[in-house]
Amino acid sequence: MLRTIKEGMGRGVYQLSLKKIHKMYGGRCPKCGKELDKKPKKVEFKTLKASEYIDTKSIKITKLLTIRIPTWMDEAIKHLVEKGMFKSKTEFIVKAIMKMLEEHKVH
Numbered sequence: 001m002l003r004t005i006k007e008g009m010g011r012g013v014y015q016l017s018l019k020k021i022h023k024m025y026g027g028r029c030p031k032c033g034k035e036l037d038k039k040p041k042k043v044e045f046k047t048l049k050a051s052e053y054i055d056t057k058s059i060k061i062t063k064l065l066t067i068r069i070p071t072w073m074d075e076a077i078k079h080l081v082e083k084g085m086f087k088s089k090t091e092f093i094v095k096a097i098m099k100m101l102e103e104h105k106v107h
Helices: 018-024 071-082 089-103
Strands: none
């Protein structure tokens, strides 16, 4: 289940395109990490009460982060992705950041 309604945005429901929903979650399921289809074959809309399962820990809002890294570092990350060690550069970067946050006991 993907939560797509932003809280505290006033009254009513704000419509989001599938493209915006896909981007909001970084193209990945917030629960299992699987890649989301950009054009899913089936879409269901439910209220939070109608949903069978709500895991608030899996509800994530993502932010776009732009960083500059040296060319050699980008090439090294691409090489690891090509070897199949990571699904994407994004996965590598997110895992590296999570590791550092855990090491510093921030997460």
